[in-house]
Amino acid sequence: MAATTPIPLLPDAPSRSDGQAEFTAKADPFIAALPPMVVNINSRLTWIWEQVTAVDGYRQAAAQSAADAQGFAGSANTSKNAAAQSATDATNNGKAQVDLAKAQVTLAQQAATAAQSAAQAAGAAAGLPGGRVPYTVLQINAAGNVSWGDGLIDKTSAVPGQALMLGTGKAPKWDFPGQQIGDVLQTSRDPGALYLPANGSIRLQSAYPALFAKLGLIGGAIGTAWADYDYGGIATNVIAASLGGTVIAWQSQTQVRRSIDRGQTWTNITTPSLGANALDIKTDGAGTWIISSAATVSPFQFLRSTDDGQTWQLVTVPATSSGAGGSWTKLLYCGGGVWLATCSYGLTMLRSTNGGSGWNTVTHGYSVSNPPIAFEANGAGTVLIIGYDGTSYTVRKSTDYGASFTNFMTLSGQGPIIRTDGQGTWIIGLNGVNALRSFDDAATPAGFAPITITGGVGNSADILFVSGLTLFMFGGSGTRVIVQNANGSFSPQSTASNVTVKFAYAGNGTIFAGSATANRLSRSLAQFGYDTSTQFAIPNVQTAVGISAYIKAKELA
Structure with a gap:
């Protein structure tokens, strides 16, 4: 039960022994403080009456305690009248009434405290637990007992702007209602300061860090600028990347080269011996990577990582069905934890349904x-x-x-x-x-x-879909990459003359591939019309006439 605040003390009272000037200096603020004191006394006495009423509500469960509370309430009411009269008398009669008013204030405070104690005792007698603080409600706790508890779920994890919502299984949770950062709104009204116009404008990353984290770098020309890239490793055709920026290039039977920042820096990672050269590498995009082996005799095995290429383990796989020197060649992630692998000679493919930790064979339907x-x-x-x-x-x-x-x-x-x-x-x-x-x-x-595909030379080597574009790689001489734009036109890329084997897309417009130059990779970085170290672009969303597009950039502060 909440306690009332104390009544402020009166200023020092004047005394007959004071000189005239000192008496006047004390008397004026003292007399001026008496009317507010009356208001404070009345306010506290009103609170006392409310407590008395609450006490009376407990009468059936604790008659004696309720009677006590009523008695205290009567005392408080008497004190109220006396205090009010004292205030009036003090105003009219001066120092003689001041002492009486101060005594009545003390009596009123004592009565309030006693009434509060009686009310708490009555509540306890009625079975109500103690220890209540503001915003708590009666609950059944884990032990099955009645107790006061927070009326809301844990607020320590909530942030400004969130609301109490129902989640899975109708369990309450804190979450943002309606649109969240990165959501696009099309409207004829101004949605306010939490939104930015989705008009292709350039913004500072520091001003909208949460939105930048959602969007990344957009608006750049992708696949149009290729160059040989010295990544500190050997020439390799076994390379793959994830959209999160991890790139892994096979180096030897016991080593891969790994980058987690889209090729800006690289480290060598030691692996268990694969026992043969690698033929392919793939990722599920969620941290699992698998490397296939060119081995044509037992042991047949793959290298597998589940921590985004930091550590690797050998996984034993079944032999090819041919028994005539076949090897498991290409890898494919199918989604849902399912992987497939083709062979160079045989009636079956490999299939894993547990993320590549175990494999069995399935028939593909073609000849050995x-x-x-x-x-x-x-x-x-x-x-x-x-x-x-x-x-x-x-x-x-x-x-x-x-x-x-x-x-x-x-x-x-x-x-x-x-x-x-x-x-x-x-x-x-x-x-x-x-x-x-x-x-x-x-x-x-x-x-x-x-x-x-206009401009292509030789046979198709690979195809990549990225940001509304389609990139075609060809194995002929000269231009080896053709970009099909969103409007359907084809643009041969003259800088891609050394690109070979296959694409590896690392996100944010960064593409890797093999290179015809020794100990190099081919790399294409997106070309942006703004400073990508400090700025980012807002999407340019097309709308109907009379409607504007906005993107949510912030939550409530």
């Missing part, structure tokens, strides 16, 4: 000597593989993350590469500059329509 040469997954269960059936190159399809395959379509030529953006677009590279493209997430063969 013509296993799949390309495969791709959309992350949602669909997997396409390309192989030769003895007459034509065909595509077989799985809708259960590679557990089983059925015939899907026949190609007009060899299909050495197949890629999807995971958003419904698939492209199958054929011989030369020809390709097939689907926008229906490979739902039907009829959804694949032919396209021609």
